[in-house]
Amino acid sequence: MTTKPLLQVLHGQVVPRVPIWLMRQAGRYLPEYRAVRENAGSFLDLCFTPELAAEVTLQPLRRFGLDAAIIFSDILVVPAALGQHVAFEEGHGPVLEPVRTPTDLSRLSRVRFGETLRPVSEAIALVREKLPPARALFGFAGAPWTVASYMVEGGGGSDFSTVKAWAYREPDSFAGLIDLLVEVTAEYLLQQIDAGADVLQIFDSWAGVLPDSALERWALRPTVEIVRRVGAKRPDVPIVVFPRGIGANYLRYASECDCTGLSLDTSVAPAWAARELQPLKVVQGNLDPLLLVVGGDAMRDAAKRILDSLGDQRFIFNLGHGILPQTPADHVAALCDLVHDWRR
Amino acid sequence: MTTKPLLQVLHGQVVPRVPIWLMRQAGRYLPEYRAVRENAGSFLDLCFTPELAAEVTLQPLRRFGLDAAIIFSDILVVPAALGQHVAFEEGHGPVLEPVRTPTDLSRLSRVRFGETLRPVSEAIALVREKLPPARALFGFAGAPWTVASYMVEGGGGSDFSTVKAWAYREPDSFAGLIDLLVEVTAEYLLQQIDAGADVLQIFDSWAGVLPDSALERWALRPTVEIVRRVGAKRPDVPIVVFPRGIGANYLRYASECDCTGLSLDTSVAPAWAARELQPLKVVQGNLDPLLLVVGGDAMRDAAKRILDSLGDQRFIFNLGHGILPQTPADHVAALCDLVHDWRR
Numbered sequence: 001m002t003t004k005p006l007l008q009v010l011h012g013q014v015v016p017r018v019p020i021w022l023m024r025q026a027g028r029y030l031p032e033y034r035a036v037r038e039n040a041g042s043f044l045d046l047c048f049t050p051e052l053a054a055e056v057t058l059q060p061l062r063r064f065g066l067d068a069a070i071i072f073s074d075i076l077v078v079p080a081a082l083g084q085h086v087a088f089e090e091g092h093g094p095v096l097e098p099v100r101t102p103t104d105l106s107r108l109s110r111v112r113f114g115e116t117l118r119p120v121s122e123a124i125a126l127v128r129e130k131l132p133p134a135r136a137l138f139g140f141a142g143a144p145w146t147v148a149s150y151m152v153e154g155g156g157g158s159d160f161s162t163v164k165a166w167a168y169r170e171p172d173s174f175a176g177l178i179d180l181l182v183e184v185t186a187e188y189l190l191q192q193i194d195a196g197a198d199v200l201q202i203f204d205s206w207a208g209v210l211p212d213s214a215l216e217r218w219a220l221r222p223t224v225e226i227v228r229r230v231g232a233k234r235p236d237v238p239i240v241v242f243p244r245g246i247g248a249n250y251l252r253y254a255s256e257c258d259c260t261g262l263s264l265d266t267s268v269a270p271a272w273a274a275r276e277l278q279p280l281k282v283v284q285g286n287l288d289p290l291l292l293v294v295g296g297d298a299m300r301d302a303a304k305r306i307l308d309s310l311g312d313q314r315f316i317f318n319l320g321h322g323i324l325p326q327t328p329a330d331h332v333a334a335l336c337d338l339v340h341d342w343r344r
Numbered sequence: 345m346t347t348k349p350l351l352q353v354l355h356g357q358v359v360p361r362v363p364i365w366l367m368r369q370a371g372r373y374l375p376e377y378r379a380v381r382e383n384a385g386s387f388l389d390l391c392f393t394p395e396l397a398a399e400v401t402l403q404p405l406r407r408f409g410l411d412a413a414i415i416f417s418d419i420l421v422v423p424a425a426l427g428q429h430v431a432f433e434e435g436h437g438p439v440l441e442p443v444r445t446p447t448d449l450s451r452l453s454r455v456r457f458g459e460t461l462r463p464v465s466e467a468i469a470l471v472r473e474k475l476p477p478a479r480a481l482f483g484f485a486g487a488p489w490t491v492a493s494y495m496v497e498g499g500g501g502s503d504f505s506t507v508k509a510w511a512y513r514e515p516d517s518f519a520g521l522i523d524l525l526v527e528v529t530a531e532y533l534l535q536q537i538d539a540g541a542d543v544l545q546i547f548d549s550w551a552g553v554l555p556d557s558a559l560e561r562w563a564l565r566p567t568v569e570i571v572r573r574v575g576a577k578r579p580d581v582p583i584v585v586f587p588r589g590i591g592a593n594y595l596r597y598a599s600e601c602d603c604t605g606l607s608l609d610t611s612v613a614p615a616w617a618a619r620e621l622q623p624l625k626v627v628q629g630n631l632d633p634l635l636l637v638v639g640g641d642a643m644r645d646a647a648k649r650i651l652d653s654l655g656d657q658r659f660i661f662n663l664g665h666g667i668l669p670q671t672p673a674d675h676v677a678a679l680c681d682l683v684h685d686w687r688r
Contacts, residue, residue, distance in 0.1 A: 168642040247591020
């Protein structure tokens with residue numbers, strides 16, 4: 001039996017304190033992160049240098065009472081490992097040489113996939129060595145739809161018209177991209193488990209732009225398949241899925257996906273999640289990251305309302321989206337205390 | 345009793361064909377719109393010149409079998425009428441001189457509010473004269489939260505951190521802005537009814553960025569209050585509310601807002617809406633606008649799935665968001681035919 005409270009919750013055990021971690025908890029809001037980042041070369045260099053990636057992964061754990069680390073990396077290491085050119089331009093987000101046709105697709109290659117991602121496994125192993133025993137370690141990957149969106153659009157900040165037009169016009173050739181991502185993502189997540197990750201999160205940040213049957217085909221089904229493949233080999237490792245912005249379609253994930261947990265975005269009402277989702281899944285979420293910037297009574301009141309709705313059952317406290325760079329570190333400390341001190 | 349099918353649906357009558365209109369149906373995808381726009385001066389000049397606004401409002405009705413016109417205007421005419429500087433820059437969306445403090449707020453003025461918006465009423469009256477009798481005419485306004493977002497952020501495309509920080513940090517002073525918008529928006533909608541609008545839509549495009557109790561306070565309650573004020577004077581005029589991106593929180597609008605209809609964004613599953621919302625409200629929606637760009641089987645299949653889920657009960661066909669500029673006009677014609685020809 002594990003002694004890590006976050007894993008205990010995911011395994012259905014009752015724990016005295018609600019566990020907490022925060023999406024993007026290793027990041028620009030920490031001066032010690034910015035110091036490492038400045039000397040690391042490019043963003044991908046940081047992701048692919050095990051000692052540095054391990055160091056920034058551990059930084060927030062030294063400051064705050066967080067119940068988990070999440071390996072410092074990016075969902076776009078997967079297309080990079082398939083041979084797509086990926087760059088992170090300061091202040092502009094990722095820029096990718098777009099994959100838009102079956103010909104582009106045929107140029108992607110799995111030959112160097114495992115080798116390119118080996119530094120991530122090495123970083124995970126380094127973190128695992130140094131991590132206090134009561135803290136869990138998340139591995140993660142993007143879901144195929146979200147990763148495909150960046151691969152096809154060539155970056156973030158788009159209206160998704162190119163990737164959606166491909167999916168709508170030529171579903172059979174687009175399925176080639178999604179199927180490839182299902183395969184390599186399952187493989188990559190299993191590698192992270194082998195390296196020492198004891199829980200996984202799958203980020204589907206752009207699931208919410210897909211309507212109905214397209215959500216089913218391009219977001220839900222591929223995620224279900226990845227969870228199935230990983231679970232077939234490592235049923236001991238819980239998986240949390242974060243299909244952001246899908247509203248009431250969380251119900252479909254709760255009933256159709258064999259994951260252990262669902263991470264809720266900011267817009268999901270905790271009372272609804274307690275009633276409709278929590279009977280089926282561990283629920284994680286969902287404080288507005290801007291409330292962590294604002295702090296004070298506004299943050300405390302909102303966090304308490306979330307805890308009062310969800311804290312009684314199987315629940316992991318988190319944000320509804322990643323930490324914002326302007327977040328004051330002492331607000332993070334205050335939030336961790338508040339969550340750990342909360343009792344019904 | 346009205347002979348307009350769209351109004352019949354909103355009044356609970358059974359109609360032989362599902363009515364359809366499309367958000368932003370008067371717009372850049374039409375060459376005759378672009379011709380008027382090029383000679384009209386600024387975008388706001390077009391909104392405030394009754395003959396031109398009426399002309400572009402009627403253009404899509406001449407081409408397509410649409411069941412309603414919606415007056416050509418913009419939700420930002422309201423801040424403009426309160427004295428805030430609003431400009432529309434080509435390709436960059438609206439730019440406003442931001443309102444961010446109680447002092448900024450005190451500079452807004454209702455003195456010229458009615459006078460500034462009189463051209464909208466004149467345009468409505470002109471459209472009403474020329475509109476075929478079986479077509480309804482929508483008046484509209486933005487909901488206070490969405491309008492306030494533009495007023496505070498100074499435009500679109502933001503992360504809403506400024507407006508949310510104000511709302512979270514100083515709810516009492518932010519309430520001054522929201523309360524002002526509730527008052528003037530109710531007044532403006534009643535003016536539109538007086539001029540000839542026979543149905544209204546309230547757009548809350550950014551409701552989805554608000555969590556839980558903030559949604560309740562800044563989006564739901566102000567909209568409920570506007571609907572109450574308009575309904576107290578003109579209970580004969582149905583109101584459709586479009587709180588975009590709120591997911592399962594549509595349930596709260598269905599039970600707590602006295603509007604007649606709810607417009608669904610693209611992410612809402614029609615089967616869920618049929619089960620949970622349609623017993624309480626007329627529902628409207630929600631084809632992905634990108635499917636109208638793509639056309640063909642993908643569009644037809646998706647439209648039919650929406651109709652098969654929702655068409656039997658009180659339903660108005662629409663998009664889940666506004667028409668995209670790259671939409672081919674013949675796809676719009678095909679969609680109107682498909683919807684009108686649909687039978688269970």
